[in-house]
């Protein structure tokens with residue numbers, strides 16, 4: 745079965761590129777254009793990973809991450825912030841909000857998938873440790 749990635753992203757171009765790269769590499773993609781939609785989708789479809797843009801309309805990515813983390817059924821789902829390099833302090837805030845890590849914007853098509861896979865691997869390892 746294909747792994748499902750929920751992409752919460754309001755920018756068309758970023759969403760297009762992210763979706764293209766993920767699908768090309770065998771992932772199934774579900775997208776949401778704002779935080780509210782993203783939280784609903786996460787609860788509904790139980791994705792294997794959530795890629796979360798931080799700069800979103802209405803509620804920002806930090807708030808979305810904190811709300812996602814309240815749902816214990818999503819405990820093992822990595823939430824990866826997608827933040828622009830210029831935003832100093834974003835990463836720390838993202839981690840404090842419950843994100844598992846971050847991927848830098850602009851998306852680098854050459855490294856994006858390996859970063860996604862790295863977070864999948866970390867999540868699997870973490871799940872194994874929790875069981876011990």
Ligand code: MN
Nearest residue numbers: 754797799800
């Ligand atoms: Mn955005």
